[in-house]
Amino acid sequence: MPTTSKAKPHIVILGAGLGGTTAAFEIQHAVGERASIQVISDSGHFSFVPSNPWVALRWREPEAIQVEWRPIFDRKHIGFLSTGAKRVLPDQNKIELKDGNIVDYDYLVIATGPDLAFDEIKGLGPHGGFSVSVCQTAHAALAADAFDRLVADPGPVIIGAAQGASCFGPAYEFAMMIDTELRRRKVRDRVPMMFVTPEPYIGHLGLDGVGDTKSLLESEFRNRHIKWITNARTTSLEEGIMHVEEVAFDGTIAATHALPFYFSMMLPAFRGIPAIFGIEGLTNPRGFVLVDQHQRSKAFANVFALGVCVAIPPMGPTPVPVGVPKTGFMIESMVTAIVQNLVALLDNRPPTAQATWNALCLADFGDGGVAFIAQPQIPPRNLSWSSQGRWVHLAKVIFERYFLRKIRRGETEPFYERLALKAIGLNKLKSK
Numbered sequence: 001m002p003t004t005s006k007a008k009p010h011i012v013i014l015g016a017g018l019g020g021t022t023a024a025f026e027i028q029h030a031v032g033e034r035a036s037i038q039v040i041s042d043s044g045h046f047s048f049v050p051s052n053p054w055v056a057l058r059w060r061e062p063e064a065i066q067v068e069w070r071p072i073f074d075r076k077h078i079g080f081l082s083t084g085a086k087r088v089l090p091d092q093n094k095i096e097l098k099d100g101n102i103v104d105y106d107y108l109v110i111a112t113g114p115d116l117a118f119d120e121i122k123g124l125g126p127h128g129g130f131s132v133s134v135c136q137t138a139h140a141a142l143a144a145d146a147f148d149r150l151v152a153d154p155g156p157v158i159i160g161a162a163q164g165a166s167c168f169g170p171a172y173e174f175a176m177m178i179d180t181e182l183r184r185r186k187v188r189d190r191v192p193m194m195f196v197t198p199e200p201y202i203g204h205l206g207l208d209g210v211g212d213t214k215s216l217l218e219s220e221f222r223n224r225h226i227k228w229i230t231n232a233r234t235t236s237l238e239e240g241i242m243h244v245e246e247v248a249f250d251g252t253i254a255a256t257h258a259l260p261f262y263f264s265m266m267l268p269a270f271r272g273i274p275a276i277f278g279i280e281g282l283t284n285p286r287g288f289v290l291v292d293q294h295q296r297s298k299a300f301a302n303v304f305a306l307g308v309c310v311a312i313p314p315m316g317p318t319p320v321p322v323g324v325p326k327t328g329f330m331i332e333s334m335v336t337a338i339v340q341n342l343v344a345l346l347d348n349r350p351p352t353a354q355a356t357w358n359a360l361c362l363a364d365f366g367d368g369g370v371a372f373i374a375q376p377q378i379p380p381r382n383l384s385w386s387s388q389g390r391w392v393h394l395a396k397v398i399f400e401r402y403f404l405r406k407i408r409r410g411e412t413e414p415f416y417e418r419l420a421l422k423a424i425g426l427n428k429l430k431s432k
């Protein structure tokens with residue numbers, strides 16, 4: 001399959017977020033001197049995305065959750081470019097960079113995360129729209145300024161997700177965290193809160209629930225005086241007003257709402273980034289990479305993909321489109337499978353490793369939180385476990401410190417696998 005005559009195969013990892021970073025370290029650990037490894041990112045630093053909601057409430061400074069790449073990759077002898085890809089050319093085994101240069105590869109691992117589809121809803125998002133975002137650390141820093149304005153001049157808040165969104169955990173987290181922070185600032189009594197989501201019920205999470213996340217999160221919302229609208233299709237935003245349609249199960253519009261807000265954070269739908277969008281055979285109509293059970297492109301046998309950029313069909317039909325989340329545990333298992341499959345290919349063996357695609361999520365509320373594990377992610381499951389308590393907030397802080405330390409040191413370790421096994425073990429002990 002390698003098309004170049006270089007002595008060493010060249011493995012390129014495109015994207016240096018949570019998935020690409022883990023993949024780069026793990027691949028280097030597994031293949032050592034047998035291949036040259038290069039990471040191509042569109043930025044010079046790593047951002048720990050799960051901590052973005054904390055940045056938006058000034059519980060973290062942006063710099064505290066970012067790590068400069070160059071010294072780490074230099075130390076690990078991993079090539080690094082921060083130019084960003086303009087277009088992947090998989091039929092030529094090349095990547096065109098944004099500066100016009102071309103990079104050749106023998107094997108490509110695509111880990112480019114999401115393109116944020118704010119433009120699909122008029123007035124949505126931080127680029128000229130009326131809502132803030134926590135999807136990127138720079139967005140979260142802007143959201144912190146908007147939050148300061150809310151505290152100075154309290155009024156209605158809307159948190160939620162747009163139709164087609166797939167990442168609901170951070171929306172629930174952020175709603176609860178805002179409630180916690182506004183109570184701390186003693187202005188919560190002047191802030192009516194509303195949660196707007198395309199999910200058919202609270203706690204669906206794109207996973208048709210995990211354990212009893214429905215009761216758990218509904219009860220949490222009731223305790224915190226947060227109202228909600230489910231099956232919601234957000235049609236547009238203007239200054240201070242969000243227009244929402246509530247869709248019935250037969251697809252008709254059951255109600256329309258013009259919701260006032262002073263502050264709103266709505267997660268957008270995701271799609272594939274422009275560098276891979278619309279490449280025939282590589283991506284689906286939303287620009288997500290189509291992979292087989294070995295995380296390998298169905299059309300290009302030397303291309304693998306992991307993380308948010310992978311195409312996963314929705315859990316089932318819902319009145320309003322709801323995507324499936326791709327979280328850390330699942331991403332880690334995709335990395336493990338790709339590493340084993342690359343080693344197999346270098347050994348001239350067929351790839352056989354498969355990702356497990358489980359979900360483990362810690363949703364922090366600032367003063368507590370909810371944790372859940374879904375094994376496998378798609379029901380019916382062998383394990384559906386959810387739990388809540390103050391320990392979740394602490395666990396998330398520990399997780400952040402652990403992960404950033406791991407990145408700074410360039411270490412490899414299947415963290416989620418260990419944590420999940422521990423949690424399952426504790427759960428079994430508790431139920432005896």
Ligand SMILES: Cc1cc2nc3c(=O)[nH]c(=O)nc-3n(C[C@H](O)[C@H](O)[C@H](O)COP(=O)(O)OP(=O)(O)OC[C@H]3O[C@@H](n4cnc5c(N)ncnc54)[C@H](O)[C@@H]3O)c2cc1C
Nearest residue numbers: 015016017018019041042050084085112113307308327328
């Ligand atoms: C606010 C938020 C909180 C979350 N919290 C959690 C959590 O607590 N636990 C959990 O398990 N999951 C969480 N997730 C879900 C998921 O784990 C994260 O989204 C995770 O960052 C996804 O990893 P990824 O590598 O697929 O994508 P990303 O981390 O988004 O990485 C993609 C990388 O590709 C780069 N890139 C983009 N375009 C180009 C280009 N043209 N050329 C080169 N590089 C490019 C980007 O700069 C980025 O570095 C959260 C998601 C969000 C949005």
